[in-house]
Amino acid sequence: MNTVVCPECEAEITLEASTEVGEIIVCPDCGVDLEITALNPAACQLAPMEQEDWGE
Numbered sequence: 001m002n003t004v005v006c007p008e009c010e011a012e013i014t015l016e017a018s019t020e021v022g023e024i025i026v027c028p029d030c031g032v033d034l035e036i037t038a039l040n041p042a043a044c045q046l047a048p049m050e051q052e053d054w055g056e
C-alpha cells in the first residue's frame, strides 16, 4: 500500500490502489491539494493553486 507524506502538514496519506501519477489528491488533515509525482515509491508535491479544472 502506497503512502505519501503531506509536504504542508506532514500527515501520512494512504493512496488508493487506483491512484495514478499526475492525480490530484486532497490532504485529509490540512486540505491542501497534492499532485502525485511518482509511484513505487509514491511521492507528491503541492499542486498549483491557480488551476481549478481537473477534468472530472
Ligand SMILES: [Zn+2]
Residues within 6 Å of the ligand: 006, 007, 008, 009, 010, 011, 027, 028, 029, 030, 031, 032
Ligand atoms: Zn496536509
